[in-house]
Amino acid sequence: MKFVVATYGTEGDVRPLAALCRALMDAGHEATLLADRATLGIAQTLGVPARALSGDIKGTLDPSAAISNVVGKDHGLNSTAKALAGIANANAETWLREIVDAAEGSDALIVSALAAFVGLSAAEHLGIKAVGVGFIPLSPTAEFASPFLPPSRVPHALNRLSHTFVNAMLWRAFRKATNDARAKVCGLPARKKNWTTHPMLYGVSPSLVAPPSDWPANAHVCGQWLPPEGSWSPPEALTEFLAAGDAPVYVGFGSMVGFDRKALLSEVVAAVGGRRVLFYPGWSGIEGLDLPGNFHVLGDTPHAWLFPKVSAVIHHGGSGTSHSAARAGVPSVVVPFAGDQWFWADRLRRAGVAAQAVSGHRLSASALARAIEYAGQAQVLSRARQLGERMRTENGLVVATNTLEAIMAA
Numbered sequence: 001m002k003f004v005v006a007t008y009g010t011e012g013d014v015r016p017l018a019a020l021c022r023a024l025m026d027a028g029h030e031a032t033l034l035a036d037r038a039t040l041g042i043a044q045t046l047g048v049p050a051r052a053l054s055g056d057i058k059g060t061l062d063p064s065a066a067i068s069n070v071v072g073k074d075h076g077l078n079s080t081a082k083a084l085a086g087i088a089n090a091n092a093e094t095w096l097r098e099i100v101d102a103a104e105g106s107d108a109l110i111v112s113a114l115a116a117f118v119g120l121s122a123a124e125h126l127g128i129k130a131v132g133v134g135f136i137p138l139s140p141t142a143e144f145a146s147p148f149l150p151p152s153r154v155p156h157a158l159n160r161l162s163h164t165f166v167n168a169m170l171w172r173a174f175r176k177a178t179n180d181a182r183a184k185v186c187g188l189p190a191r192k193k194n195w196t197t198h199p200m201l202y203g204v205s206p207s208l209v210a211p212p213s214d215w216p217a218n219a220h221v222c223g224q225w226l227p228p229e230g231s232w233s234p235p236e237a238l239t240e241f242l243a244a245g246d247a248p249v250y251v252g253f254g255s256m257v258g259f260d261r262k263a264l265l266s267e268v269v270a271a272v273g274g275r276r277v278l279f280y281p282g283w284s285g286i287e288g289l290d291l292p293g294n295f296h297v298l299g300d301t302p303h304a305w306l307f308p309k310v311s312a313v314i315h316h317g318g319s320g321t322s323h324s325a326a327r328a329g330v331p332s333v334v335v336p337f338a339g340d341q342w343f344w345a346d347r348l349r350r351a352g353v354a355a356q357a358v359s360g361h362r363l364s365a366s367a368l369a370r371a372i373e374y375a376g377q378a379q380v381l382s383r384a385r386q387l388g389e390r391m392r393t394e395n396g397l398v399v400a401t402n403t404l405e406a407i408m409a410a
Contacts, residue, residue: 002030004103009113012320014039016225021048023397054094088114089177096181117178125186135319136340139219141212147343223396224323241296247311252280270365312375317341329388331375352383
């Protein structure tokens with residue numbers, strides 16, 4: 001079968017989809033990945049055919065741009081939805097043309113992230129199956145609140161309503177541009193309501209999010225989608241640093257931008273004290289600032305290789321990093337900035353492998369130091385090892401591939 005996977009997001013959004021494409025190819029299918037050009041390096045590494053969608057997400061995430069202002073100021077639903085909609089709405093018509101062109105003659109379109117609505121429209125136009133994928137649980141349930149809302153702010157009785165509300169708000173933010181693109185590119189009628197009946201595959205671990213008992217039959221929790229381990233070799237400086245002392249703490253905030261770099265780094269330096277630190281600047285721009293001698297700056301390094309070698313992972317709470325730290329069997333210290341990061345911080349806290357989240361907007365060295373101390377406790381380390389052992393028995397890509405084949409055969 002021939003699959004086209006269309007997504008638009010950060011590297012953390014694209015990496016697991018490149019892994020899914022590789023798994024589909026290894027199972028005898030064809031797969032092509034569409035995403036922002038800056039995020040397609042992993043596709044090239046895995047030998048996955050890829051096309052770039054229009055746009056420049058790294059440019060959009062510049063500190064002067066709307067989305068990074070949201071990241072730097074608050075994590076409110078309305079602000080985040082508006083900022084994300086700005087990226088997708090400006091490109092909706094172009095993306096729809098590009099996806100339709102790429103998916104012509106395919107058996108199914110797999111859609112995700114900011115390209116989901118136009119991708120679903122492209123599948124409708126082409127008359128092929130559409131499958132949604134995600135790395136946060138979006139299907140409504142009464143068991144937990146929408147991941148886009150801080151868990152502590154939603155009464156349990158309103159959990160299901162919170163999903164309905166958030167999903168409606170997201171569709172409202174994208175609706176006009178999506179419907180305009182549908183009419184101009186495909187001659188399709190406007191949609192009043194969001195799509196709800198297509199299959200949804202979640203690349204999340206059942207050890208962190210057990211499938212809710214009230215989920216519909218079209219929602220599937222598969223497990224984390226990890227790229228196959230390649231022949232990556234660490235730089236000599238990293239090997240020497242790891243061998244020179246105790247297991248270091250990892251600090252990295254992925255694709256987060258827009259925060260006060262100097263202030264955040266100052267609090268981190270004070271919180272870790274004299275501990276050895278592996279620091280990954282990501283898209284933050286922090287690498288140009290002065291760092292003390294106990295910090296070693298990393299380039300792109302596979303989490304699956306690195307995290308088992310560290311004592312704790314200080315991160316922003318993205319789905320991918322949260323999963324990889326837990327799978328490695330090490331505790332987390334979560335510093336959320338926006339969106340679903342608060343949800344994953346809470347999931348790790350519930351698993352007993354992280355303390356209460358420390359807000360990235362009000363980061364203090366004292367609060368961060370307490371969370372680091374918690375991560376070093378014997379019982380936390382034991383729980384982290386046990387969680388990692390469970391997660392390493394999961395094979396999300398096999399489950400996802402088998403599920404997709406069953407969907408296509410139905």
